[in-house]
Amino acid sequence: MAGQNTTTRTFSRPVKTAMALSVFVGCMVGVAYAAVPLYELFCRVTGFGGTTQVADVAPEAVSDRTIKVRFDGNVAAGLGWDLDPLVNEVEVPIGQVTEIFYRADNLTDQDTYGTATFNVSPPQAGIYFHKMHCFCFEMQHLEPSQGIDMGVVFFVDPEILDDPDNDRIDTITLSYTMFEADAPQEAETAALDTN
Known part of the structure; x- marks a missing residue:
C-alpha cells in the first residue's frame, strides 16, 4: 500500500553488546552450578584423583x-x-x-x-x-x-x-x-x- 511506513527495529551496538554479555553471564552461572556434579561424575567414571x-x-x-x-x-x-x-x-x-x-x-x-x-x-x-x-x-x-x-x-x-x-x-x-x-x-x- 502506498504511503504505509514500515520500520525495522535495530539495536545500537552498546545494546547488542549488553545483551550478548547478559547471555554469556547467564551461561557461565549455569556452568558453575553444573561443574561440581560433572566433576564428581568424571572422577567416578575415570577414577581421577x-x-x-x-x-x-x-x-x-x-x-x-x-x-x-x-x-x-x-x-x-x-x-x-x-x-x-x-x-x-x-x-x-x-x-x-x-x-x-x-x-x-x-x-x-x-x-x-x-x-x-x-x-x-x-x-x-x-x-x-x-x-x-x-x-x-x-x-x-x-x-x-x-x-x-x-x-x-x-x-x-x-x-x-x-x-x-x-x-x-x-x-x-x-x-x-x-x-x-x-x-x-x-x-x-x-x-x-x-x-
Missing part, C-alpha cells in the same frame, strides 16, 4: 595374584574424634571381596556428627578399587564419649591385571578423612537413630 568406584556385584573370578591394601584414618580440625582402622594392612587376592573396619570415637562431651571423604593412592588405582559398602555414604552420629565400628566392603577389580600401566602396583592405600557435619533436622535425626 584416586576416586574409588561403587559396585553392587562381586567379580566372577578371583586371581591367584595378591595385592596389599593399607588403611589410613584422619580427622579434620574442629571434630573431636579419633578415626583409626582396626587393621593397618591386609593382603588379598585380586577380585576377592573383603571387609575391614574403622573405629570412630567421640572424644568430646557433646553429641556430634561427622561425614567421611576418601581417596585411594596411587591415584591410577582408583578406577580398579570398588567399594560395595562404606560408612562414607552415611552421616555418622556419636554421643559424648561414644565409639562405633564402621565397615568397608571392597574388592580390587581383576581388570587391573590387564592394564600394563599398573604392573608395578603392589600396594593400594585407602584413606579416609572425617569432617564435622551439621546436625540434621529432626526427621533426619530420627532416621539416623533407628539405623
